[in-house]
Amino acid sequence: MTWGALLVLAAGTYACKAAGPLLLGDRPLPPAAAVVLALLPAALLAALVATQTVADGRAVALDARLAGVAAAGIAVWLRAPFVVVVAVGTAVAAALRALGLP
């Protein structure tokens, strides 16, 4: 991470937050834009779950992360809070690594 990239992320995030209050005023978002924007987080977060579970650089690899994420999935299903979900996923992966798995 570089400071330049960090500032771009900050500026872009702020621009999104301020666009409504400062620019659009009373005008609503075009409905098509609103629909797509509402679906973006689902697509992006799912992509992050998938790639951060099975990607190893540019290769696809199955390792302790998969078990960790599966355990985290159960925690999510049981409506555990965010930190518990992360802790469960981390602990399961760590346990498998301690047993010698990749």
Add this chain to the structure above:
Amino acid sequence: MGVAVGVFGVSYGVLAVAAGMPIAMVVAMSVLVFSGGAQFAAVGIVAAGGGPWAAVVPGLLLSTRFVPLGLAAAPFLGGSARRRALAAQLLIDESAAVALAQPDARSARRAFWSTGVVLAVTWLAGTVIGAVAGTAIEDPAALGLDAAFPAGFLALLAPLVRTRRQRVAAVAGAVLAVAATPVLPLGLPVVVAAAGALVALAVPPDRVPSEVRS
């Protein structure tokens, strides 16, 4: 709510430092970006070995959700342009949600500011605590910390896959990203996955009430 955000901040701080980011950057992000999702996404890609710009683009894409949120909150951010500009920085899901739940504009504005300020402080405090604690971590993989990111993203995803279109977007996004992984540089597969949102448009929306709400 402040405690939950603070603890989320701690996990972000720990993971960011464990990924190799200097403490100053980790803390600066929590002040300047002030978005758990975008920060987590950026740090996750850095942790996986991606470069700064590969990390920033997915974070920016995740931040686009603030556009409709800002529009919804705009009536309560009222006042001078300068005040609205300041208020915008405090916009996160929680501050908007609390404001929108108020019965009138005045209490909404007050709720937005107080919630926003409190959560900004707890987020920052959590980040600092996590970052300091994170410097003690020598081997993130042995601690299973690389699993922490997808676990966290899964937790963030869960409330967002209620409608049929959201589920299709999620599946399409995941498939696109994994398919692109051997082909594109680090971080870009997630950007390609944004097209999953367009794929979902091919599916008819759920019956009106929940679709309009989402």
